[in-house]
Amino acid sequence: MKDHMGNSLHLKSLNHISLLCRSVVESIDFYQDVLGFVPIRRPGSFNFDGAWLFGFGIGIHLLQSENPEKMPKKSEINPKDNHISFQCESMGAVEKKLKELGIQHVRALVEEGGIQVEQLFFHDPDGFMIEICNCDNLPVIPLAGEVARSCSCLNLQTMQQERPMLQQERAI
DSSP, X not given: OGGGSSOTTOOOOOOEEEEEESOHHHHHHHHHHTTOOEEEOOOTTOSSOEEEEEETTEEEEEEEOSOGGGSOOOOXXXXXXXXXXXXXXXXXXXXXXXXXXXXXXXXXXXXXXXXXXXXXXXXXXXXXXXXXXXXXXXXXXXXXXXXXXXXXXHHHHHHXXXXXXXXXHHHO
């Protein structure tokens, strides 16, 4: 289990995320106009349509779907769904801008030890969810040992009971 600790792959940072799009042009407009990303040069050797954008230390690679009409579109905003999160300076300013742009969004509030984190969730044109938050209010506290493998304290007891069984399965 100690193999999982540390940086065995020598990672430095998150480079980019790739998103499949119904319309790369529509997605460029969204990521540029709503989130402030900037289009950047993309290698010309690619034999498929797409665009690269950059902002806030991360790249977003937009890939044109070969079957855009078959792509599912999510309409319900579910904060527990896949998403990418951005920290902001002013939650009020973000919500005002989303309202001005007519972008449907859901608010959420997380409280931990008296610290509150506000969250806004909304979809890009293809249904990929974006979160904007003031998550930097929460301290980053590394966990060690078994606790680090747990998604929540509720799972810790179950995980401790299952660990001997998992170790036996690996030995087989």
